[in-house]
Amino acid sequence: MSALRGEARVALAICRKDALAELRGRHATVSTLFFAAVVLLLFGFALGPDSARLAAAAPGLLWLAVVFAGILAMGRLHLLETDDGALEQLALYPVARRAIYAGKALAGFVAMLLLALLVLGAVGVLFAVDVASAWAPLLATTVLGALGVAAVGTFYAGVTVRLRAREVMLPLLMLPVLAPLLLGAVKATSVALAGDPFGELGAWLQLMLAFDVVMTVAGAATYGFLLED
Amino acid sequence: MSDVGFVIAAYSVVLGGLALYTLTLWRRLRAVGRDDEGT
Amino acid sequence: MKTRILGIVALAAVALATYVALAVVPADLNQGDAQRIMYPHVASAWLAYLSFGVTALAGIGWLWRRDLRFDSVAVAGAEIGVIFTAFAIWGGMMWGRPIWGVYWQWEDPRLTTTALLLALYVGYLLLRRLTDDPDRRATRAAIVGIVAAVDIPIVHFSVEWWRGLHQTATIASPDRVLNPAAPMVFVGTLLGMVAALTLAWAYLMIRRYQLAEAELGREERARIERLVSSRPITTSGEVAR
Numbered sequence: 001m002s003a004l005r006g007e008a009r010v011a012l013a014i015c016r017k018d019a020l021a022e023l024r025g026r027h028a029t030v031s032t033l034f035f036a037a038v039v040l041l042l043f044g045f046a047l048g049p050d051s052a053r054l055a056a057a058a059p060g061l062l063w064l065a066v067v068f069a070g071i072l073a074m075g076r077l078h079l080l081e082t083d084d085g086a087l088e089q090l091a092l093y094p095v096a097r098r099a100i101y102a103g104k105a106l107a108g109f110v111a112m113l114l115l116a117l118l119v120l121g122a123v124g125v126l127f128a129v130d131v132a133s134a135w136a137p138l139l140a141t142t143v144l145g146a147l148g149v150a151a152v153g154t155f156y157a158g159v160t161v162r163l164r165a166r167e168v169m170l171p172l173l174m175l176p177v178l179a180p181l182l183l184g185a186v187k188a189t190s191v192a193l194a195g196d197p198f199g200e201l202g203a204w205l206q207l208m209l210a211f212d213v214v215m216t217v218a219g220a221a222t223y224g225f226l227l228e229d
Numbered sequence: 230m231s232d233v234g235f236v237i238a239a240y241s242v243v244l245g246g247l248a249l250y251t252l253t254l255w256r257r258l259r260a261v262g263r264d265d266e267g268t
Numbered sequence: 269m270k271t272r273i274l275g276i277v278a279l280a281a282v283a284l285a286t287y288v289a290l291a292v293v294p295a296d297l298n299q300g301d302a303q304r305i306m307y308p309h310v311a312s313a314w315l316a317y318l319s320f321g322v323t324a325l326a327g328i329g330w331l332w333r334r335d336l337r338f339d340s341v342a343v344a345g346a347e348i349g350v351i352f353t354a355f356a357i358w359g360g361m362m363w364g365r366p367i368w369g370v371y372w373q374w375e376d377p378r379l380t381t382t383a384l385l386l387a388l389y390v391g392y393l394l395l396r397r398l399t400d401d402p403d404r405r406a407t408r409a410a411i412v413g414i415v416a417a418v419d420i421p422i423v424h425f426s427v428e429w430w431r432g433l434h435q436t437a438t439i440a441s442p443d444r445v446l447n448p449a450a451p452m453v454f455v456g457t458l459l460g461m462v463a464a465l466t467l468a469w470a471y472l473m474i475r476r477y478q479l480a481e482a483e484l485g486r487e488e489r490a491r492i493e494r495l496v497s498s499r500p501i502t503t504s505g506e507v508a509r
Contacts, residue, residue, distance in 0.1 A: 172394065235365055250348075251275075254479060258479050
C-alpha cells in the first residue's frame with residue numbers, strides 16, 4: 001500500500017512541477033485560451049449569422065474548440081521536458097513510469113478543465129446558449145471531457161515530443177482517437193441543454209467515463225516504454 | 230450510373246488495387262535484393 | 269517456394285470467388301446487383317480488422333521480447349490493413365450510392381468506424397516514417413498501435429449508440445448479407461470470397477514481412493558502412509586526414 005502512496009506522491013510532485021512551470025511562463029496559457037476564443041469567433045463567421053443555427057451547433061463548436069486548443073496545451077506541457085533534457089533526467093529516477101504519466105496527465109487535466117470551463121462560458125455568450133440552466137450535467141461533462149483529452153494528450157505528446165514533424169503529428173494522432181469522446185461530449189452537452197427529455201444523459205456520460213478509464217489505463221501502461229529510449 | 234456501374238467500380242478498385250500492391254511489393258523486394266548484390 | 273504456391277492458389281481462389289459473386293449467385297431481391305458489392309466489402313472489412321489485430325499483438329510481442337521480427341510483422345499488418353480498410357470504405361461507398369442514394373452515411377457504425385480506422389493507421393504508418401532508429405521506431409509504433417486497437421471497440425460502440433436514436437430500415441442495411449435468414453447461396457458466396465481474400469492477405473503479409481526484414485538488413489549494413497568508412501582517430505586524439 002505504501003508503494004502506491006509513494007507513487008501518488010511522485011505523481012503529485014510532477015503535477016506541481018508542471019503547473020508551476022506553466023504558471024511562470026503564463027504567456028503560453030494565455031495564448032492557448034486566446035486561440036480557443038479565436039476559433040469560436042471563426043466558427044461564428046463560418047456558420048453564422050443565423051443564431052438559431054449557431055445555438056443548435058453550439059455543443060459541437062464548444063468541444064471542437066476545446067479539442068483544438070487542448071492539442072496545443074498538451075503539446076506545450078511536454079515541450080517543457082525537452083528543454084534541458086528534463087525528460088531523460090526524469091527517466092533516470094527509480095520511479096514507477098505510470099506515476100510520471102499520472103503526474104503529467106493530472107497537470108494536463110487541470111489545464112484542460114480550466115480551458116473547457118472558460119470556453120463553455122464563452123460559448124454561452126457568443127451563441128446565446130443558456131449554460132447556467134444545466135450547470136450540473138455540463139460540469140460533469142466538462143470534467144469527463146477534460147480527463148479524456150488530458151489522458152490521450154499526455155500519451156501522444158510523449159510519443160511525438162521528439163519527432164521532427166511534431167506539430168502536425170500530435171493532432172494527426174490524437175484526433176482520430178478522440179472521436180468517440182468528442183461524440184459523447186457533444187451528445188451529452190446538447191442533451192443536457194435540452195433538459196434531457198429522453199433520459200439519455202447517463203448513457204453518454206458513461207461512454208465518456210469508459211473512454212477515460214480505458215485511455216488512462218492504456219496510457220499509463222505504455223507511457224513508460226517511451227522513457228526507455 | 231446504373232447499379233452495374235457501381236459494382237464494376239467496386240470490384241475493379243479492389244482487385245486492381247490488390248494487383249497493384251502486389252506488383253509494388255515485388256518491385257520493392259527486388260530493389261532490396263539488388264542492393265545486396267551491389268555491396 | 270511455398271509462398272509462391274500460396275500466391276498462385278490465392279489468385280485462383282480470388283478469380284473463382286469473383287466469378288461466382290458476379291455471374292453465378294443471383295441478385296438480391298431488394299438490393300439488386302448492388303448487393304454483390306457486399307462480398308468484397310465485408311471480406312475487406314474483416315481482413316482490415318484482422319490486420320490491425322495482428323499489428324497490435326505484434327507490438328506487444330516487440331515490447332515483451334525485443335525481437336525486431338515482431339516489428340516487421342507489425343508494419344506488414346498496418347500497411348496491408350490500411351489497404352483493406354480503403355477497399356472496405358470504397359466498397360461501402362459504392363454500395364451506399366445505389367442503395368441509400370448517398371455515398372456516405374454517418375449513422376452506419378461500420379462505415380464511420382472504418383473511416384476512423386483508416387485515420388488511426390495512416391497516422392501509425394506516418395509515425396513510423398519519422399523515426400530512423402529501428403528499436404525506437406518499433407517501440408513508438410507498438411504503443412501507438414496498442415492504443416489505437418484499444419480505441420476501436422469504443423468507437424464502434426459509440427457510433428452504434430449514436431445511431432440507436434434513429435430508425436434505419438433493415439432492408440437497406442449492409443447487415444442483410446450476414447442476416448441468418450439469408451439464403452445459403454449468399455452466405456456461401458460470402459464465405460468463399462472471405463476465404464479467397466484471406467489467402468491473398470496471407471500471401472501479401474508474408475511478402476511484406478520479408479520486405480521489412482530485408483529493409484532492416486539493408487539499414488543495418490548502411491549503418492555499419494558509415495561507421496567503418498568514417499575517419500579513424502589517431503593516438504593523439506585528432507581525426508586522421
